[in-house]
Each structure stands twice: as C-alpha cells, then as structure tokens.
Amino acid sequence: MTNSCCGTGKGITLKQIPLTPNCCSGEIQDTSNASAPCPLCKTKGRYVENITVRHLLKKEMEEKAGQEDYYLCMNEKCDIAYYNVKTGIIFWKTDITVPLWFKDDANPRYACYCSKITQEEVMRAVREQKITDLNAIRKYYDPGVKSQCKIKNPTGKCCSPVFNEIIKKAKDLEGH
Numbered sequence: 750m751t752n753s754c755c756g757t758g759k760g761i762t763l764k765q766i767p768l769t770p771n772c773c774s775g776e777i778q779d780t781s782n783a784s785a786p787c788p789l790c791k792t793k794g795r796y797v798e799n800i801t802v803r804h805l806l807k808k809e810m811e812e813k814a815g816q817e818d819y820y821l822c823m824n825e826k827c828d829i830a831y832y833n834v835k836t837g838i839i840f841w842k843t844d845i846t847v848p849l850w851f852k853d854d855a856n857p858r859y860a861c862y863c864s865k866i867t868q869e870e871v872m873r874a875v876r877e878q879k880i881t882d883l884n885a886i887r888k889y890y891d892p893g894v895k896s897q898c899k900i901k902n903p904t905g906k907c908c909s910p911v912f913n914e915i916i917k918k919a920k921d922l923e924g925h
C-alpha cells in the first residue's frame with residue numbers, strides 16, 4: 750500500500766499524495782499565473798487541478814467534471830464554486846460537499862479542511878488554551894492529524910496562509 754491519502758475514485762488514478770503530520774507538505778504558493786474570469790461575476794479565478802475538484806464534488810456531479818482542470822471563483826458574493834471557460838462547465842457552491850470559507854454564507858467556516866477545524870475553534874484555542882502555533886492547534890483538536898490539502902482544501906493548496914491569518918487575528922484580539 751502507498752501512503753496516498755485515499756482510495757481512487759472512478760476513472761482517476763491518484764498519484765501518491767504525501768501525508769505529513771505537519772502543515773504543510775508544501776505547495777503553499779499558487780504557481781500558476783494562468784487565470785480566467787468567472788462566467789458569472791467576471792472575477793479572475795484561482796487555478797485548481799481536476800483531482801481536487803473531483804474530491805470535493807458531490808457524488809452525482811463527479812462524472813460531469815471530466816478530466817479538465819478548473820478555476821475557483823474567489824468572489825465572496827458569487828454563487829459559482831468552480832468553472833472551466835473552455836468546456837463551459839460550472840459547479841455551484843451547492844454542488845460541492847464543503848462550504849467555501851471565503852464565501853459570504855459559508856457555514857461552518859473552516860480554517861483547516863484536513864482536520865475540519867473551524868475558524869471559531871482556532872480563535873478559541875488561542876483565547877482559552879493560549880496555543881498560537883498552527884501545528885499545535887491542529888494537534889490539539891486532531892492528535893492524529895495528517896495533511897491532505899491537495900484533495901481536502903478547495904484550493905488544492907495548503908490551508909496555512911488562511912489558518913495563520915486567523916491566529917494573528919485572534920492574537921490581536923487578545924492583545925498579544
């Protein structure tokens with residue numbers, strides 16, 4: 750058995766995805782310069798690989814995803830999650846299994862999708878447990894934590910930039 754994070758879905762061969770106890774295994778930077786505007790709100794989206802999109806889609810939507818890669822609409826008011834301008838395929842927020850943390854109506858608002866830690870829980874760990882280290886917070890809530898950002902985070906990238914932003918916000922509130 751490999752250390753890949755999950756079984757393979759229909760028609761997809763999962764390349765080995767490294768599991769790491771710490772956040773993160775890399776890929777923090779979005780290395781793709783390519784972008785295309787969202788068909789609904791015209792905001793430039795963020796490139797996301799097919800494998801990430803497939804993992805987050807509801808079962809009945811998987812087939813529709815094909816083999817193409819997608820863009821994620823980062824506009825907090827837009828109802829579109831993923832889109833591909835070439836094929837015209839669109840996936841709405843309601844077509845995926847997790848709320849997108851940056852959308853207006855996200856509930857719950859996750860800071861970490863691998864461990865399902867909400868932004869509120871991060872704030873609470875800082876406030877009540879005085880834990881201000883990202884990995885320590887993750888271990889506090891999820892001792893056996895493994896990073897699977899590639900398929901769990903809607904961007905397919907590490908959640909640490911957002912996570913750290915919330916820690917900073919919580920620390921500021923505490924006056925540290």
Ligand SMILES: [Zn+2]
Pocket residue numbers: 787788789790791792822823824827828829
């Ligand atoms: Zn949009």
